[in-house]
Amino acid sequence: MMQRSVVLVKPDGVQRGLIGEIVTRFERKGLKLVGLKMMYLTDEILDQWYVHHKEKPFFGSLKHFMMSSPIVAMLWEGYESIDTVRKLVGITKGREAECGSIRGDFAMSQSNNLIHASDSVEGAKKELDLVFEPSEIFEYDKDDYLHVYSQEERGK
Secondary structure (H helix, E strand, O other), X not given: OXXXXXXXXXXXXXXXXXXXXXXXXHXXXXXXXXXXXXXXXXXXXXXXXOHHHOOOOOHHHHHHHHOOOOEEEEEEEEEOHHHHHHHHHOOOOHHHOOOOOHHHHHOOOOOOOOEEEXXXXXXXXXXXXXXXXXXXXXXXXXXXXXXXXXXXXHOO
8 A cells, every 4th residue: 555654854863964864765766756845843733743752851852952952854665664664773772672673873862862753544644744745745646656566556
């Protein structure tokens, strides 16, 4: 099933100059970039983004960190892309993340772990609506899909 996944390069990833490396990993996997922008996250966006953490003691410091620098918001598309993107990202705690994953190769922290990726179809839709306008999402044919997916997967 074709899916879209929201990926954020968090402030630490931007500050450490890892944007290009992160984009490259998703492109090399064969995913299609359909949205990309740099932005600051606001209180309002973060209150909705992290609503499940709102009552936790670290919520204030999490918001402060996520507002400390611009972030890069991306929207990646592909078959079963949500699980694929999460595997490329690695588990939350950077120092325990699998070698070869983005966090496993570049992160040590649990909170300053470089990157966020949608965890479900519903989550991706919510996140997409928080950071992208419809005009910032692009529909186009990606020629290399002929070589990334089988005919059956492409529905042809």
